[in-house]
Amino acid sequence: MENYQMFFPISSSPSEANMAPNSCQAFNSFHGDSSNGLLLDWKSSSSRNAENCFIQKPEVEETDNQMMKPSSVGKQKEKKIRKQRYAFETRSQVDVLDDGYHWRKYGQKAVKDNKFPRSYYRCTHQGCNVKKQVQRLTKDESVVVTTYEGMHTHPIHKPTDNFEHILNQMHIYKPF
């Protein structure tokens, strides 16, 4: 059960082939956007049961760094811009993949089409407001969708092994 073979369906799909550069971009941003591609920095994790990992949608939305405070500042209508968000599916028995960073859960919501709740996590590192949400699919409960938002402004928290595997695999999509 602990085989970490991963394959990326996107590589065989012509229409999505152009996703590849984006996904790399995505991971660069994880590390605080050094354009040197420090994917190897992202070594981490004890996602012991991860089998497959698919980049789902490196959607690039811009977002305001924070949502506006409820009733505080009043009507400061900043354009609501979304941060970059990257989602990928992981076949895993555990909901939260340990990617080496330290996350604190701050919410959980039931989502419409899923019978499983979505969990919201925030990076506990001071000044680093990276968020991620984890959600298990209804149609295939062995698949966990993890969505990252923002980029870490600090080095990885703890060393791990499995995710390094994953990252190494993703390396092949680097445009250069």
Add this chain to the structure above:
DNA sequence: CGCGTTTGACCCGCGC
């Protein structure tokens, strides 16, 4: 006692 999770309330955007 400090830190993380749980959980209900609240807010906001959007579609009807």
Add this chain to the structure above:
DNA sequence: GCGCGGGTCAAACGCG
């Protein structure tokens, strides 16, 4: 305008 769905807050609680 209203209801719904998604996202966040924060108090209470649990655990090491």
